[in-house]
Amino acid sequence: MLGNYLKISRRNLWKSKGSSAINIFGLAMGIAACFFIFQYVYFESTYDQFHKNAANIYRVPISYPGSESVTPATATNHPAVGPAMKADFPEVADFTRLASVSLFMPAYTLSYKDAKGGEKIYNEDNMYLADASFFNVFSYPLISGDRKTCLTEPNSIVISASTAKKYFGDTDPLGKMLDMNGSMLEKVTGVFKDIPDNSHIKFDMLVSFSSIKPNYGYDDWSRAEFYNYVVLAPGTDVKKLEAKFPAFIEKYLGTRMKELNLRLSFHLQPITDIHLYSNYLKEAEANGSEKEVSLLSIIGIFILFIAWINYINLSTAKSVERAKEVGLRKVVGAEKSQLITQFLTESFIINLFALIVAFAVIFCCTPFFNDFIGKDITTDFFSDGLGGKPIFWFSVLLFFLVGALLVGAYPAFVLSSFLPVRVLKGLKTHPGGGISMRRVLVSFQFILSITLIASTVVIFQQFNFMRNGKLGYQKDQVVIVKTPVVKGEAMFNALHFFKNEILNINSVKDATATTDIPGHMIRFRKSVRRVNQDKRHNFETYLMEIDQNFVPTYQIELIAGKNLIGSDSSKLDSTGSTKVLINEELAKMLGYKSPEEAINQEIVFTWGDDVNCKIGGVMKNFHQRSLKEKFDPILCYSPSINDWRYLSIKLNAKNAAQSLSQVEKLYHKTFPGSPFEYFFLDEYFNRQYEADSQLSNIFILFSMLAIIIACLGLLGLSSFVIKLRTKEIGIRKVLRASVVGLLILVSKDFIKMVCVASAISTPVIYYLSNAWLKNYAFHITPGISVFIIPPVLLLTLTLIIICTQSLKTTLTNPVKSLSNE
Structure with a gap:
């Protein structure tokens, strides 16, 4: 009996090569996408678990x-x-x-x-x-x-x-x-x-x-x-x-x-x-996010469900063609259980082929996926990874069996329930509620698709906002040269000579020496307070050593007071002679009502001992770190004995390569034996967004896959609807209905489903986007585009698929459509 089931299944699969290929390919894409997502989730969830203790x-x-x-x-x-x-x-x-x-x-x-x-x-x-x-x-x-x-x-x-x-x-x-x-x-x-x-x-x-x-x-x-x-x-x-x-x-x-x-x-x-x-200050590395990993897990499950729903829709869409086969089988004595077993066998075979294709896709695409996300997540897959765990293979087997049973059960019961008398007379061949169930399933796909597209739009807009947002300083065409490590009076003088000689290069606009640069946390963090307060009012601020060229080189706006000048360079002591610059955030934390009020006020910061200093100017807040973080309180000063680590050089864009060559020659001449190392500030600053970029890429990739798989579901349901309405379309054509009118007739139900899905998904999108954006100190406000683009895009894809499927039928001679009446 099993051999007979397999033989009939093979014939039916070969007879309907197109729909079989779509079924197998759709399921394979869903399985492969789900595997990659859960492999990534597993990798992110198993950090540091390789330690024995x-x-x-x-x-x-x-x-x-x-x-x-x-x-x-x-x-x-x-x-x-x-x-x-x-x-x-x-x-x-x-x-x-x-x-x-x-x-x-x-x-x-x-x-x-x-x-x-x-x-x-x-x-x-x-x-x-x-x-x-x-x-x-x-x-x-x-x-x-x-x-x-x-x-x-x-x-x-x-x-x-x-x-x-x-x-x-x-x-x-x-x-x-x-x-x-x-x-x-x-x-x-x-x-x-x-x-x-x-x-x-x-x-x-x-x-x-x-x-x-x-x-x-x-x-x-x-x-x-x-x-x-x-x-x-x-x-x-x-x-x-x-x-x-x-x-x-x-x-x-x-x-x-x-x-x-x-x-x-x-x-x-x-x-x-x-x-x-963990999201503490001074984390050793940029950490991941449990929320984002959970969201990816949900997307993986959604993609698999979308693939399963597609199988159901495509299988039931073929029910019209197989109705007479079922009727004849029942007439000659086939029992309902035998028919169910036949259709479940076909489901298992298609799922098995899909699983094989999925493993082939995984094997071929794994290196590309690792490059895509910037991590090797499959190292030691069969030893220390998922492949070495029996639970993984048990889960694969369980998902295969349950998936094949779930997606095969509904079509099997639908097809086996056809009444032979009605089928052989050419009457209605689907049980009540069949089309409604498929509409519910496709509407659910639409909701998922709209939500995924909207999530991708929000992530892309937020990432674009962070990459291109105003930072409060100019980072383009700024090259950073690391200063030699060995310090001392001779090196200090050499560094001054090097900086002054750089300023003589025609294509160099300006240059400044500092202990820190934008793009990472400032190294020194010390206590600060107003001079008339005791130590109980101390709080932490970031300290950066600069020279008088820092503000003009980075084009930072001074909103009160004046910039430091050469004579402001002094020893750090308790005399109160040290002039400093602070930013708005620090002025606010010190309790000044306005930047102007802070000018010439004395404050104290710790540098071993207490250092009394006077505020000479207040800088407009600038983003020392990424826009994910709040503004840091920053105090800048110019000590006579400095610890400069970087030289920031503002270049003319037209002669950047030539300028760098001149800077390198001058560096080797000034600091013989020291390695010359440089990088561009904009590239360095944007390294902070690598994790966000990876997340954005992953969302876009899997959202596209989910939409593609959902489109296969549309293909199945549109095929089913058009087959049911072939004769109706023929009659309407005889009655002079236009092609455009017929296309509207066929597609209006799908338009309604998109509209309903849009209405349901809108509050979901609003809630999820706002919850996710709270992770960022500076973020976009979801605009109307977040709620308009997804349904419009989905509606456009839907109409393209439906109209492409319907056009052939609407252009067919109605005589052919009605010839079997």
């Missing part, structure tokens, strides 16, 4: 209850937190700390001289200081070296495999010496595999904390700039441990909190939650 590793961030507006919570904490927790709490089995090397030096250059006298020298950015216990806590694979001792000794450095290749080629790097900043030799004691993409913190090099001094920071409660991680003993009750934190904080920070009128709070953050659920 991931379930017991926690980060300890710091927050300031009741004062978040002026002192935001940070992912970092005091360096003494980890050691103190290990000493005070038996639940803490181990700890480790990380800190960016930039906390201790403005920049870092590494060089290596081989035995033949050759030298390789590079500026490095991705370097951290780490405790000796780092590789005991984390499971980053070590290629060579002893993970227990590689960070124990002073001046030890552990490097990534790609870094080892860069400096040492194919030579064994263990024991080799890297020269840091020309003043510190670091011995390579280990090589680790390149950090995987699904790690919340990424680095190329680790330097031992003992390189600074033994037990560095074990008693330091003044510098909350370190990432602290603790390993809890298995079975520890996290809530009970956190309940001990208030007393712990009072023990070590109680005096300081009273002095500053400050409240502090610690909590334990699971390392596996950091990527999707």
